[in-house]
Amino acid sequence: MNMIDSALGVHQQALSVRSRRMELLGLNIANSDTPNFKAKDVDFKSVLQAAHSSNLSITNKGHVPLTASGSPDGEMYRIPFDTSFDGNTVEMNVEQAKFGQAAADYQATLNILENRIGGIRKALRGD
Amino acid sequence: MALEDIFSVAGSALNAQTTRMNTTASNLANAATVAGSEDGAFRAKRAVFKSILADQMGDSNAGGIKVEKLIDDPSPIRKMSEPGNPVADKDGYIYLSNVNEMTEMVEMMAASRSYQNNVEVVNTTRQLMMRTVDMIKS
Numbered sequence: 001m002n003m004i005d006s007a008l009g010v011h012q013q014a015l016s017v018r019s020r021r022m023e024l025l026g027l028n029i030a031n032s033d034t035p036n037f038k039a040k041d042v043d044f045k046s047v048l049q050a051a052h053s054s055n056l057s058i059t060n061k062g063h064v065p066l067t068a069s070g071s072p073d074g075e076m077y078r079i080p081f082d083t084s085f086d087g088n089t090v091e092m093n094v095e096q097a098k099f100g101q102a103a104a105d106y107q108a109t110l111n112i113l114e115n116r117i118g119g120i121r122k123a124l125r126g127d
Numbered sequence: 128m129a130l131e132d133i134f135s136v137a138g139s140a141l142n143a144q145t146t147r148m149n150t151t152a153s154n155l156a157n158a159a160t161v162a163g164s165e166d167g168a169f170r171a172k173r174a175v176f177k178s179i180l181a182d183q184m185g186d187s188n189a190g191g192i193k194v195e196k197l198i199d200d201p202s203p204i205r206k207m208s209e210p211g212n213p214v215a216d217k218d219g220y221i222y223l224s225n226v227n228e229m230t231e232m233v234e235m236m237a238a239s240r241s242y243q244n245n246v247e248v249v250n251t252t253r254q255l256m257m258r259t260v261d262m263i264k265s
Contacts, residue, residue: 015259019129019130022133022255023132023133026136026137026252027190027191029140029244029245030136030137030140030192030245030248031140031178033144033147034177035175035176092244099248099251103251103255106255107258110255110258110259110262114262117263
């Protein structure tokens with residue numbers, strides 16, 4: 001198990017952060033017509049850093065390892081380019097662009113994971 | 128906190144936008160109705176959206192959106208002198224609805240665009256989920 005964890009590296013946490021980001025962007029798009037809704041986003045870099053550095057060393061076998069879900073969620077409100085009349089800060093063009101970007105990022109992480117898993121499989125099969 | 132939650136978020140948005148389109152259709156259909164009093168005249172309805180917090184949604188933890196209320200358009204009711212009309216009041220006036228067809232058409236297009244955006248979100252999410260599941264194949 002430890003071997004697989006180290007082979008996949010930070011990318012398994014990255015995948016869950018990326019899916020969290022897509023969820024938030026989906027929420028923004030869904031609320032594009034809700035009065036007083038404030039658009040949110042995840043700062044990917046800070047969350048991933050937190051997830052990475054929170055792996056405290058286990059010095060006693062009674063210690064419980066931290067998982068990615070224990071890291072801070074890193075949500076921030078987006079600062080809009082323009083203010084709108086009903087207090088809504090969702091700008092559809094921005095959100096669409098970010099959603100496309102987030103989908104591409106997710107696929108990139110998926111590609112990396114696929115490659116790693118392929119490598120492990122190859123090593124196990126020994127051919 | 129997973130891709131599946133996007134479906135419930137986008138689904139609730141699709142639902143809300145459908146209600147908005149229904150309201151617009153009802154407004155357009157009632158644009159030509161007349162009444163015998165100012166209170167009885169048809170007033171255009173508007174859907175007001177509200178976002179739902181995560182813990183109000185039951186088993187899903189993503190939150191979503193719903194139609195909070197329908198409000199009446201505050202613009203004034205026009206009255207017209209038409210003594211021959213069977214619903215006219217004792218002074219011969221009938222009261223028209225305050226529906227503005229232009230506004231309703233714009234509202235309908237806005238609702239339709241928002242709907243399409245959410246459908247796109249669902250499509251993208253579905254593709255990503257399929258790929259994630261395919262990762263353990265091959």
